[in-house]
Amino acid sequence: MPERDGDNIRAAEVVLPCTELGACLAFFERLGFRLDAISPAEDPSTALLTGHGLRIRLERDRTAGAPGLLRLFCRDPAALAGERELVAPNGTRIELVDADPPLALPPLAPSLVVTSMEGEPWREGRAGMLYRDLIPDRQGGRFIASHIRIAEGGPAPDYVHHHSVRFQLIYCYRGWVRVVYEDQGPPFVLHPGDCVLQPPHIRHRVLESSPGLEVIELSSPAAHETFADHDLELPTPRRERQYSGQRFVHHRAAGAAWSPWRPGLAARDLGIAAATGGMASAHVARPEPGHTSSRHRHGGELRFLFVLEGAVTLACDGARRLAAGDAAVVPAGLDHALVDPSADLEILEIDLPAIT
Helix, strand or coil, X not given: CXXXXXXXXXXXXXXXXXXXXXXXXXXXXXXXXXXXXXXXXXXXXXXXXXXXXXXXXXXXXXXXXXXXXXXXXXXXXXXXXXXXXXXXXXXXXXXXXXXXXXXCCCCXXXXXEEECCCXXXXXXXXXXXXXXXXXXXXXXXXXXXXXXXXXXXXXXXXXXEEEXXXXXXXXXXXCCEEEEECCCCCCEXXXXXXEEECCCCCCEEEEEECCCEEEEEEEECCCCCEXXXXXXXCCCCCCCCCXXXXXXXXXXXXXXXXXXXXXXXXXXXXXXXXXXXXXXXXEEEEECCCCCCCCECCCCCEEEEEEEECEEEEEXXXXXXXXXXXXXXXXXXXXXXXXXXXXXXXXXXXXXXXXX
């Protein structure tokens, strides 16, 4: 078969057997399908219908084949028939589902998680990228965090796409990557320490990267769909807008201000709290001279820590020395402290909801 045999295909259709052509025609026409062809005129046995992006051929004399399942995406499924499933005269099942269902968030199952740079394997994921899992238990399915690497660099085998998420942050850890986002103007480069907030369903594409690019990605929920957008051409002109109540953020590390934060720590605010209306916050922290640790706790859904540089001891239900590339999740209500930081420590902290 030729490698691009699809270039020779002009159309596609679903063929459904039926015994009562007239009854089936009436059924599908009530659902908004249009009759495009019928034959023979004196005793119709075949009908072609189109609608909702689908082409259906009904064949009265076809003796083999399952009646099949069709799924119709509706603004209000209950208003169409008062039920969630219909059955056509030929036995075809019609599922009626929400065209824009609310995002389902699994119940949170908080736990203390520590992952080591040396302990978690790399796996190949979408578009040839390598992924290392930073929250293996997913906190019950509420969160996923990944350490992502593109080893070779150069042009990326990516396409315009978007994600069905509540929250998604990308932090550039090593190397650089050139990206483009819907309504954000020309492509731009993320350098180490830069980050972006990707609001729900913002279209974007990875264009190219340096060899050895590494980014940290945190998303909620853990299992979420990625959709390709084959019609949108990026870039698009810059314009101010919101996506599900969130604004796009491009934080640049170069020139970012560091301010006193927790006792003994300074931090740069990545701008996430303001852009999400307090849903989340993200900071990069480092020790101040004469650092003294203090114990504290949080009452939120998530506190995620990733050591960017140096090393520190996480005093939390015991003591664990964390080095560059290690990560931790500290559950709500658990006392913890960052103890004995190296002078070059830098640590990324992401909190949901936002903290100051």
